[in-house]
Amino acid sequence: MSGKGESKRQLQSHLTTIALHNKYGSLVRIAPNVVSISDPSEIPKIYNIKGNFTKTAFYPIWSMSWKKVPQMNLFSNRDEGEHREYKKKVANAYTLESLLKMEPSIDDCSKLFLTRLGEFADRNEAVDLGEWLQYYAFDVVGEVTFDKKLGFIEKGGDVDGMIAAIEGLLVYATQIGQIPEAHPFLLGNPLFPILLPQMETWNSVLNFTLKAINARTKMSRDGELELEGGRDGNDMLTRWAAAKAFDPLKMSTRDVIVSLSTNVLAGSDTTAIALRAILYFLMKNPAKMEKLKKEIEDADIAGKLSNPISDKAARTELPYLNADIPGGTIVGINAWALHYDPDVFPNPEAFEPER
Incomplete structure (x- = not known):
């Protein structure tokens, strides 16, 4: 080979x-x-x-250094007790109810995204849809996390080298993650942040997050987060900064910064991957694409859809788009059918007490 x-x-x-x-x-x-x-x-x-x-040593590699200390997030933390307590602080912001409050802002991203793609169509110019879906995902994460677009769609390119930086982190983590014993001698060396304090400035995700935070808040000299007055948003920065101001013992500056950084690191890539996969397989299977298009067109002609389509309408009027089991459906396991599954009992039709 x-x-x-x-x-x-x-x-x-x-x-x-x-x-x-x-x-x-x-x-x-x-x-x-x-x-x-x-x-x-x-x-x-x-x-x-x-x-x-317990999680393996693969996970802590995904932590970041801040204030010369590795900061664990929900993904990297291996301690079940700490993970449980940390999750209590931030889980509410990720519920569907909370995210739907940001739907108008996400719609703005969708409109801008379609406008930019339309410009390519008007010029009869090819477009790398995979790249543009990443730009879209980043701006959506920006709206949900910081109540602002991060400028990827507007620029039509990588902002502050974030996409390249995340790709680099993924290469390092996926490879060293197979031999996590090597991490303490490489980027996970606990002496690095002490001997090289400037090392934290190399962390593009952390710096990008702090830049977005500073556009909305201010940091005191001792590194504490202070939400500037007059903000009443549904984005995660506003929610968590307000929670920190109300009860610093429950929600610390460290919690806010680490959680926001995790959104930047993990949110865009996973969202873009899902969107790419959906569109890729639809385009590779034209019959399925036509079936979905017909469902959307029929619902639109019937006046059941808004523009952009709301989440509520998508879930209630477009069953093929959802392609899952809707809430309220009765589910159960038929014991007879289960016992006649050949993966459970080979040769299920035969009477074989020996087995």
Whole structure:
């Protein structure tokens, strides 16, 4: 295999894992102390809320250094107790009810996004939709997090090198995450922030977050966050800064900055990935695209949709767009059907008490 082919193959770990399970079964040892599991029945055992399985050393790599100390976030924290308490502080901001309060701002991003794409169409010019979906996702995250667009759609490009910086972090974390023992000798070296205080200025995500915060608030000399008066928004910065002002012991400046930085780091990439996948597979399957377009057109002709389409209308009037099981549906497991599943009992039609 050529070097180029080998490099491409090494970037397909998800496909390699599927191939291994197809060959060896639902439990495959992929390292001396690592077992990959593909049996869905194990999901509630491994990922239950009781915390029976502690996160591996892969996760702390995703923390950031601030004030010369590694700052754990919801993703990187391995301590179940700390994770639970931290989640209580911020979880309410991520509920659907809270996010829907920001829907008008998200609609503004959608309108601007479509306008910019329309400009490409008017010029009959090709556009990299994948890149532009990332710009859109960043501006949506900006509205939800800071009550402001971050300038990606307007510029039509990377702002402050954030996309490139996140890609670099992903490369480091995904590779060193496989050998987390090396992290304390590399970027996770606890002496670095002390010996090189300027190192924190290299963290593009942290600096980008602090820049966005400073546009809306002010930081005191001792590094405490002070929300400037007159703000009554539904964005996360306003909500958390107000909570911090009301009860500093419950919500600290550290909590606010780390949570906002996590949004910047994780929010845009995951949103863009989801949007890219949806549009990619729709375009690769024209019949499905036409089915979705017809559903939207029929609902629009019937006067059931606004422009942009509201979340409520999308959930109630566009079932194919949602393609899931709606709330209120009765679900259950039929024991007879379960016992006749050959994955549970091989040769289920046969009477075999021996098994």
